[in-house]
Amino acid sequence: MSKTRRRIVLALLAAGPVIAWPVAALANGLASAATDPVSASAAAVLDQGRLLSLPGARLAGQGLLRFWGLEVYQARLWVGPGFRPESFASQPFALELEYRRAFKASAIAERSIQEMRRLGSFSDTQARRWQRALQAALPDVRPGDRIVGLNRPGQGVRFEQDGHLLGELADPEFARLFFAIWLAPASPEPALREALLAGLAAD
Numbered sequence: 065m066s067k068t069r070r071r072i073v074l075a076l077l078a079a080g081p082v083i084a085w086p087v088a089a090l091a092n093g094l095a096s097a098a099t100d101p102v103s104a105s106a107a108a109v110l111d112q113g114r115l116l117s118l119p120g121a122r123l124a125g126q127g128l129l130r131f132w133g134l135e136v137y138q139a140r141l142w143v144g145p146g147f148r149p150e151s152f153a154s155q156p157f158a159l160e161l162e163y164r165r166a167f168k169a170s171a172i173a174e175r176s177i178q179e180m181r182r183l184g185s186f187s188d189t190q191a192r193r194w195q196r197a198l199q200a201a202l203p204d205v206r207p208g209d210r211i212v213g214l215n216r217p218g219q220g221v222r223f224e225q226d227g228h229l230l231g232e233l234a235d236p237e238f239a240r241l242f243f244a245i246w247l248a249p250a251s252p253e254p255a256l257r258e259a260l261l262a263g264l265a266a267d
Contacts, residue, residue, distance in 0.1 A: 127259030135164035173199035201231025
């Protein structure tokens, strides 16, 4: 990547840090996901103490999201026995994001709501309520920080960092649309979705 192009990318990242890159970026080939093979040793990446809310969890898949060659985050999907992606919202699972860049919680929350709107319909009032709640639940992140979102069927989503509770959103519809960013067939990140579900192919 040229120095000029790198400066442009860094400016874009600084102006709009995100938890999920927009559909337009993927369509134009600006974002990509690299698949990492799922192995028995991969479970060591996330110590079991941080997944006490998900007994019997195993790593289904992982992928590295890049934007114009710059690493954004490593995503990992942890699932319980019998997990089926077509009905992900009705099953417990954990989505872990290990950030490679520093992002503000306010920008993460804003972009998340934008991506959720691509996948479902909700009012402006609901959008503002969800965005405020998500911003309050999440911290500003730095390179190396790992945030885990736990889907709690019929209840909502729980956010953790290093085994400690960050916050909860007690709204199943929010949880469904939030995790749909990565797991729904219409995900704006199809390559990353495929990587996250790669380990389920043999089930």
